[in-house]
Amino acid sequence: MTTIYDVARHAQVSPATVSRVLNGRASVDPVMAERVQQAMRELSYRPNAVARNLRLNQTSLWAVIISDIGNPFFTSMVRGVEDVAQKAGFSVALCNSDEDPEKESRYVAAALAQRMAGVIISTSGRASVINKLVEAEIPVVAIDRQLRGVNLDTVLVDNTHGAEMATAHLLDGGYRRVACITGPRRISTAAERLRGYQQALRSRGIRPADRLIRFADFREEGGYQAMASLLDETEPPDAVFATNNLMTVGAMECLVDRGVEVPARFGVVGFDDIPWAHLVKPSLTTVSQPTYDVGRTAALLLTERITNPTKTPSTVTLRTGLQVRESSSRPS
Amino acid sequence: MTTIYDVARHAQVSPATVSRVLNGRASVDPVMAERVQQAMRELSYRPNAVARNLRLNQTSLWAVIISDIGNPFFTSMVRGVEDVAQKAGFSVALCNSDEDPEKESRYVAAALAQRMAGVIISTSGRASVINKLVEAEIPVVAIDRQLRGVNLDTVLVDNTHGAEMATAHLLDGGYRRVACITGPRRISTAAERLRGYQQALRSRGIRPADRLIRFADFREEGGYQAMASLLDETEPPDAVFATNNLMTVGAMECLVDRGVEVPARFGVVGFDDIPWAHLVKPSLTTVSQPTYDVGRTAALLLTERITNPTKTPSTVTLRTGLQVRESSSRPS
DNA sequence: TTGAAAGCGCTAACAT
DNA sequence: ATGTTAGCGCTTTCAA
Numbered sequence: 001m002t003t004i005y006d007v008a009r010h011a012q013v014s015p016a017t018v019s020r021v022l023n024g025r026a027s028v029d030p031v032m033a034e035r036v037q038q039a040m041r042e043l044s045y046r047p048n049a050v051a052r053n054l055r056l057n058q059t060s061l062w063a064v065i066i067s068d069i070g071n072p073f074f075t076s077m078v079r080g081v082e083d084v085a086q087k088a089g090f091s092v093a094l095c096n097s098d099e100d101p102e103k104e105s106r107y108v109a110a111a112l113a114q115r116m117a118g119v120i121i122s123t124s125g126r127a128s129v130i131n132k133l134v135e136a137e138i139p140v141v142a143i144d145r146q147l148r149g150v151n152l153d154t155v156l157v158d159n160t161h162g163a164e165m166a167t168a169h170l171l172d173g174g175y176r177r178v179a180c181i182t183g184p185r186r187i188s189t190a191a192e193r194l195r196g197y198q199q200a201l202r203s204r205g206i207r208p209a210d211r212l213i214r215f216a217d218f219r220e221e222g223g224y225q226a227m228a229s230l231l232d233e234t235e236p237p238d239a240v241f242a243t244n245n246l247m248t249v250g251a252m253e254c255l256v257d258r259g260v261e262v263p264a265r266f267g268v269v270g271f272d273d274i275p276w277a278h279l280v281k282p283s284l285t286t287v288s289q290p291t292y293d294v295g296r297t298a299a300l301l302l303t304e305r306i307t308n309p310t311k312t313p314s315t316v317t318l319r320t321g322l323q324v325r326e327s328s329s330r331p332s
Numbered sequence: 333m334t335t336i337y338d339v340a341r342h343a344q345v346s347p348a349t350v351s352r353v354l355n356g357r358a359s360v361d362p363v364m365a366e367r368v369q370q371a372m373r374e375l376s377y378r379p380n381a382v383a384r385n386l387r388l389n390q391t392s393l394w395a396v397i398i399s400d401i402g403n404p405f406f407t408s409m410v411r412g413v414e415d416v417a418q419k420a421g422f423s424v425a426l427c428n429s430d431e432d433p434e435k436e437s438r439y440v441a442a443a444l445a446q447r448m449a450g451v452i453i454s455t456s457g458r459a460s461v462i463n464k465l466v467e468a469e470i471p472v473v474a475i476d477r478q479l480r481g482v483n484l485d486t487v488l489v490d491n492t493h494g495a496e497m498a499t500a501h502l503l504d505g506g507y508r509r510v511a512c513i514t515g516p517r518r519i520s521t522a523a524e525r526l527r528g529y530q531q532a533l534r535s536r537g538i539r540p541a542d543r544l545i546r547f548a549d550f551r552e553e554g555g556y557q558a559m560a561s562l563l564d565e566t567e568p569p570d571a572v573f574a575t576n577n578l579m580t581v582g583a584m585e586c587l588v589d590r591g592v593e594v595p596a597r598f599g600v601v602g603f604d605d606i607p608w609a610h611l612v613k614p615s616l617t618t619v620s621q622p623t624y625d626v627g628r629t630a631a632l633l634l635t636e637r638i639t640n641p642t643k644t645p646s647t648v649t650l651r652t653g654l655q656v657r658e659s660s661s662r663p664s
Numbered sequence: 665t666t667g668a669a670a671g672c673g674c675t676a677a678c679a680t
Numbered sequence: 681a682t683g684t685t686a687g688c689g690c691t692t693t694c695a696a
Contacts, residue, residue, distance in 0.1 A: 093425030281613030
C-alpha cells in the first residue's frame with residue numbers, strides 16, 4: 001500500500017506538502033501541487049482514512065440503526081437521511097437491528113469503537129444502549145421512537161393524533177366494536193398509538209375493553225396471530241386498528257383466510273403506508289407518515305448537533321394524515 | 333477519551349498487558365487480568381477501533397452496496413449476509429447506491445479509504461468502479477449482476493432459465509402476443525432475462541418482435557411507462573413478462589388505470605417476488621429467487637476470500653422457480 | 665509473564 | 681511556501 005511518504009519521495013516534496021494538496025489547502029504552489037497530483041496518479045495512491053481518522057479523532061461516517069430493514073417505512077426514511085448526509089459530506093452506514101436489542105447493542109458498540117461521527121437510531125427499547133452513546137458524547141438523534149429519561153434530539157410523528165383519527169374514522173363509518181392490535185409496550189409508538197385509540201373511544205362515550213386489545217410484535221406474523229385471537233373472542237370485533245404496516249398486512253391475511261369480508265362486515269385501518277397499497281384489494285386505509293421528511297429532519301438535527309454539541313436537544317413532531325381507501329368504508 | 337495508557341496507569345501495569353487482556357491473550361496472570369478489567373470498568377474505557385485498525389491494517393467491517401434499498405429483493409438478501417457476517421465476526425454497513433453510478437462510486441471510494449475488510453456489491457454497471465476494488469486487493473463478491481471482463485466471486489440466479497419458464501407459461505396459457513419489459517441493457521440481469529424471453533418464443537416458432545420489447549429502468553415508474561407504450565401499439569400485446577418486481581408493479585398499475593382485465597384479457601408474469609403478493613388482486617405470478625440464500629452464499633464466498641485471497645474466483649448460480657398465481661391464468 | 669519501545673499513515677504545530 | 685517532527689491509540693517484537 002502506497003503511503004503519503006511514497007508520494008512525497010516520488011514528487012520530491014515533503015509529506016506535509018502532499019497532505020496539503022490532499023486536503024486542498026490554498027498555500028501550495030500550483031506547480032508543486034500538480035507534481036504531487038501526478039505522483040499520486042502514477043503510484044495510484046489511495047488515502048488511508050483510518051490513519052486520518054485517528055489523527056483527527058473524527059470520522060465522516062454516520063451509523064443509521066434501524067429496527068427492521070423489511071419495513072418499507074425505513075427505506076424511504078433512509079433516502080431522506082442520505083440526501084442530507086451527502087450534502088454535508090458524510091457517508092451513511094445502515095445497520096439493521098431486526099428488533100433485537102442484542103443486535104442493536106452490537107451495532108452501537110461498533111459505532112462507538114469506530115468513533116462514528118454520529119448516530120441516528122430507531123431504538124428497540126433499552127435506554128441503557130442509547131446511554132452509552134450519550135456518555136461517549138457521540139451525537140445521536142432518536143427517530144420514530146421516543147426514549148423516556150434521556151434528553152435527546154428526536155424526530156417523531158403525532159402518533160396519538162393519527163391513531164385517534166384512524167379509530168374515529170372507523171367509529172364514524174358505523175363499525176361498533178373496534179379492536180386494536182398494537183406493538184410491544186416498551187416501545188413508545190405502540191403506547192402512544194394505543195392511547196390515541198382509547199381516546200377516540202372515550203370521546204364517544206365508549207369504554208375501551210381490554211378484550212379488544214392485543215399486544216403483538218410489530219411483525220406480520222404477530223399481526224396475524226393477534227387478529228386470529230380477536231376473531232376467536234365470544235364477542236368478536238367488527239373492525240380493527242393495527243398500529244403498524246406489517247401487522248396490518250398480517251391482520252388482513254388472517255381475515256382473508258377466515259373468509260371475513262372487508263370492508264362489508266369488517267373494517268380495517270393501519271398505521272403507516274405499505275408500498276403498492278393501491279394494488280391490494282381491498283386497498284388499505286392507513287395513517288400515513290412523512291417518512292422521507294422524518295429522515296431528512298433527523299439528518300438535519302444530527303448535522304446541527306455535530307457542529308454545535310452543546311445545543312439543547314429538541315424534539316420535532318411531524319404530522320400524520322389519514323388516507324381513506326377501501327378497507328374502512330362499509331357500503332351503505 | 334480514556335486510552336489504553338490511562339487504564340494501564342490505573343491498574344499499575346503496562347499498556348502491553350492491557351492490550352493482551354483486551355484481546356484475550358492467554359499469557360496473562362489471572363489476578364492481573366482482573367485488575368485490568370476492573371480498571372477498564374472504573375474508567376469506562378472504550379477501545380478505539382480506529383487505532384486498532386491502523387495498527388493491524390485491517391478492519392472488521394463489510395460494505396454491502398446495493399442498487400435500490402426500496403427493492404424488497406435486497407432486504408431479504410441483506411439478512412442472509414448479516415447472519416453469516418455476524419458469525420464470522422464482521423459488522424455489515426449497508427450502502428444504497430440507488431442505481432446511480434456516481435453514488436456507487438462514492439461508496440466504493442469510502443470502502444476503499446476506510447480499508448473495509450470486504451465488499452459485497454450489486455453493481456449499477458461500470459466495471460471501472462469494481463476494478464478499483466480489485467486493484468486495491470479488497471476482497472469483493474458481486475451479487476445479482478455479473479460483470480464482463482472482471483474475474484470475481486459472483487452469486488447469480490439462473491436468469492435465462494427463469495425468464496424462459498415465465499414466458500413459456502404465458503404462451504402455454506393461451507396468450508398469443510407476449511411482450512417483455514426489461515431493464516437497462518448494460519445490466520446483465522436485464523440482458524439475460526430478455527434472452528430467456530426470446531428463447532421461449534423461438535422454441536415455439538415465434539419470432540421475437542422488437543415492437544413488443546421495452547427497455548426501462550428497473551423502477552416502478554419505468555414499468556408503467558413501458559406498459560403504456562406497449563398498449564399504444566397498433567397491434568398491442570395480450571400479455572407481458574416484466575423482468576423485475578418493481579416494473580411488474582408499475583405495469584400492473586398501468587393495466588388497472590387503463591381498465592385492462594387481468595388475467596382475463598391480459599396475462600402478467602414478473603421476475604422476483606414482491607411482499608404481500610397474495611394480498612394483491614389479482615395475485616401476481618412471479619419467478620421467485622432464493623434471496624436469502626443469495627446473501628448467505630455471497631457472505632460465505634467473501635469470508636473464504638478474506639481468509640484465502642489467492643483462491644480462484646468462483647461463480648455460484650442459484651435456481652429460480654415459477655410461482656403460478658392468478659395474474660397469468662386465463663379462465664378457460 | 666511482563667514491560668519498553670517502535671511504528672501503522674496521517675495532520676498540524678512550529679520552524680525556516 | 682515548504683519542511684521537520686511529534687503524536688493520535690493501539691499491537692507486537694524483543695528483551696528481561
